[in-house]
Amino acid sequence: MTGITLADVAKYAGVSTATVSMVLCNKGRISQSTRERVLKALDESGYVYNQTAANLRNRSSNQVGLLLHDITNPFYGEMTAGLSHEMERHELMLFLANSEESAERQQKFVDSLMRNNVGGMVLCAARETPQSFFDSLKRRNIPAIMVVRPLSDPGFDFVGTDNFLGTQMATEHLLKMGHRRIAFIGGSQNSGSRAQRIGGFTSKLLEYGITPNPAWIVTSQASQSDGARVAESLLTDNPEITAAICYQDIVALGVMQCLRKLNREPGRDFALVGFDDITEAALVQPALTTVSVAAKEIGRKAGELLYSRMQGNDEPAKRIILPPALVVRESCGFR
Amino acid sequence: MTGITLADVAKYAGVSTATVSMVLCNKGRISQSTRERVLKALDESGYVYNQTAANLRNRSSNQVGLLLHDITNPFYGEMTAGLSHEMERHELMLFLANSEESAERQQKFVDSLMRNNVGGMVLCAARETPQSFFDSLKRRNIPAIMVVRPLSDPGFDFVGTDNFLGTQMATEHLLKMGHRRIAFIGGSQNSGSRAQRIGGFTSKLLEYGITPNPAWIVTSQASQSDGARVAESLLTDNPEITAAICYQDIVALGVMQCLRKLNREPGRDFALVGFDDITEAALVQPALTTVSVAAKEIGRKAGELLYSRMQGNDEPAKRIILPPALVVRESCGFR
């Protein structure tokens, strides 16, 4: 706080505050000579614009919020980078909060955003978010874009990936390599993304005349260790399984570990596909074949949409579903 | 924007705005009955506090900024989570920006922060930051905590890890396992952290009577592929090297790839230590022995320090150096 206000600058330049303000915002018609005098005063005074005052006066805001449930997840790091970049382009400031899957902390953050009068927000809601959260969000009538986690509520804009198509591609890849006994490993029971991914998986199986076996579709937490745990019991009980689609790359990494423990080499004795294309996927041995969902692009698109909403775009709620891509690496072998 | 103001609530409750404000902030003495009336009005009206107005009036702010150069780096994701958690405890809103190593974007962000009148900031500055950036920051006289990347300027608070000690521990580990021909791979030429890590490395070598070989100390970009590239030429030219300390885990992962290409199995034919302890480190095969720097803790401590500065703590600038820990896994073998 230098403490120099627009009024000080005006006095110094010998004009009114209105004039300085207009020069600052490039509004109204100001004579060349006056403009120069003001610019000079602005420069020499070390004036710092007070956005807070402007926001109050304008009843507007240059601020938006991003709510994530896990910023440490590399996937969301990428997405955040994409969003942040987009926000910067529009001179918007980005508030970040990490709910850590707590509905309570999430609610608190959104309340803070409202008090801080943000212009909009991007949300990847916690798993156990009560419907009331979304209802109250809608009542506030402030632009909110949902990302990544599909929402059954069609009242919100959404940007995410085509989970269904993603696993269809992955499943087809395995089927074309000759696999017929394919498992689906991971995701939590109440996950909407998971339902969609299972949909892509089973529909493709059926297309090839294969009846999905419910016993081969198992849940897992989003960690390597739980992936390994779950896979171990599945594959010991059902050694005839030759391939698996995993709900997430992290889970796939766990399954890899488990395979080695069971003396089955991934990529040779067992084919594995992941989902997300996190950095690790390219690094493990064998490198993981996976469905890439362009996290950065999700962030960018969400930012774009949010900005347009803030500009007054009032088309009905929109769902932007980005096409996934199958990244073939080594974990399915080279047959 | 429901548009309901404190004045509306006051009218509704039949009191003055001063009274409502005092109830809201728990200041002054308000009779029980009045308080209840106000609380009821507050509740029924759906009033949303306008933090912007309060900030303007108070010439204060509940907002702080975090500037990173790469939010997609898992290390910074962890750090951000730690900081975010700490900020939440103090009811502070966190602005995030990603400079992507651009001094220009970094400057723009800090300028925005100033205009938005933040109470303080946490910075991990871009590599090529001009001294003028830091000078102007100091002139602003706003709390700023530097993190991770060591700064020669002692005028700033700093929170980071003990790079020197970290590589000392790593080097000692290798030496105790019998290695004598050890390389140092990675980091960029002008990195201060790297200088410190090399210091720990060479000082420990000397302690064991070994003269450091400058030809075995090579730079690399912060990517797996460049790590692999750099290691390949180093190890083909100097096959007698049996171990390496890597500047970062990502580089170490690249070195692993290269080793396989050269038909040397990491953990058996070659010992490898990383630095950072990113998630991947535990996942690769063999799991990477590395120096853990508690990224989350850096974020937390930075937040704590920032908060105390915002409360008026005016002790001289402080450096908080967190102790690293050597996490022994498999990449150095089990001899």
Added chain:
DNA sequence: CTGAAAGCGCTTACAG
């Protein structure tokens, strides 16, 4: 214990 009024630093009709 409570209210009237000034003021935080901007912007914007409205005059001239």
Added chain:
DNA sequence: CTGAAAGCGCTTACAG
């Protein structure tokens, strides 16, 4: 083309 003045929604001395 430029200025005087009101007002955004709070908080805080100051009276009473």
